[in-house]
Amino acid sequence: MRLLVLGGTQFLSRAVAADAVLRGHDVVCANRGRSGATPPGVTTLRWDRAEPAPEELTAGGSYDAVVDVSRMPSHVRRALVALDGHSPDAHWVFVSTISVYADDADPAGPGEGRLKEAIAEDLDPMASVENYGGMKVACERLVLDAVPGAAIVRPGLIVGPGDPSGRFAYWARRSASTGEVLAPGDPDDPVQVIDVRDLAAWIVALAEQQTGGTYDAVGPALPIGDLLAACLPDAELVWAGHAFLESEGVEPWSGPDSIPLWLPRPAYDGMLAHDAAPALAAGLEPRPLDVTTRDTRAWLEADPAARITGITTEREADLLARRRAD
Template sequence: MRLLVLGGTSFVGRAVVTDALAHGLDVMLFGRGRTGRELFPQVPRLLGDRGTGDYAALAGGRWDAVVDVSAYVPRHVEEAGAALEGHDGRYLLVSTISVYDPARAAPQLAEDAPRLPAERGTEAVTPETYGALKVACEDDVRARYGDAATVVRPGIVAGPHDPTDRFTYWVRRAARGGRMALPGRPEQPVQVVDSRDLARLVTGLLVDDRPGTYDAVGPAEPVTLAGLAAACAEAAGTRVELVRVAPGAAAVPLVLGDPAADPLFGRRADRARAAGLTGTPLVQTARDVLSWDRDRAEPPLAVGPTPEQEAALLRAAQR
């Protein structure tokens, strides 16, 4: 199978390319060539820029399937589709569970749950517009490719090379052990999917030529914030004690401020699991992230309180 990956050198795309190569697919990358230059030296690269609409490198190319991990606004889908005119293979869009309408959420929702209204009036990708822009991307992929369209909606993705640090924060913090400030509820549900599991699903859907929409969430067994902390501590060989601090006292990733938002971490992955979504144990994901984080010398995290800020929160909780 000849596979074109739009993107492929960051986090999810990197995992997809790694898995596709492991399964013997003939992979080609399209991107700006600014990141991950040392990755995949055996893989041909076509240079272009989705930001400026430069898709000239795709002219005349033919692939059996396309994976789009870098479409954030509908223009990206429109321009890629025009550049790939005549492509009659499968087009798989990596979307997000953020397309679902939180105002109409309920526990254990599946892929037919209500989505947000599509956003076409802006290309500013913000927390407020991200999901609605992805809705428009999904609609345009389906309109152009019909039964040859596949949409995968990941939840929070965890694993090595994660640039968001959302899961990495928990792993690194648990590795320090001791009392851990939690500005939330230990019983709050949380869902993270291992990037390698997500990549295996994508590869399998392409090889099997499967249409449809798939919510890619994990782990396989339900987990709470307390369970997440325990799994990360187990991976590091430490022990943690969660200490409740005032809600909103610190921005800790994966903590939902309002219990009404809990359904955001209540997606069902039945369809994806039936199609091949695997379930790496959460402890193993945490162990691999810990190893990667230490290999990169534990740079400052993009999210979460610093150790000094957390210490102040713990002192305040004792008063």
């Protein structure tokens, strides 16, 4: 298979390119070359998608499949136009996000969950989740209109070695803890993650098999108590409820004063509780959480520059003391 990866230098798109190379495919990565290096064994083309496609993109044989992770509608539109005559039979796999859903309290998925309003213009995706999700909705529609048999995958929280968000890394760093660790919310709150390597392997399989459809690309939902028990098997988890965390000014999800993976309830009841069954039936194979935790911790120890987000150990100790006195 001749595979075009639009990206290939960061986290998921790089993992896709690496997995495809290991399977023996001819992989071309088109990117700006500003955000890292492509994996060994790929052919790299320089393309800033704010500009017209370079001649090199279509100078070779046609592509059998295309994987795109873009957030910008104009970038998706430009790629579709560039490849329309060159690779009209290419199977597209577009990587979207569960942030396309309008109601974070509702776990309803493809065909049932209400979507955000599409945003067809290019805005700053980091300015708001509305921008990010709305542009991804527009990107999905562009792909499906041009390639009706395309696959649309909507990942939730992607984790594992190389994660630039630092969210799961917060817990992986603490995975060898034997003392008290502050655990957020209620142990029965649902949560779900997917290892980047498993997601990448599945995306390549979708391209190989020319599988279409729209999927929530998530691992099975499980109680956060079970997730943290798998991540920190020797720790003593001290649970701090939602009201306590909010009263102490702890931020949810991500950031320097957050406890990652914690989300206020019931406003976010659905965000980490999507149905994994369709993706699992289509071949997604999540590995055990303890393996992801072990490998993420090994990456953290090997890379001093790896990002970890969340409260400091000093802030955690203070919260633990306040929790005991509450």
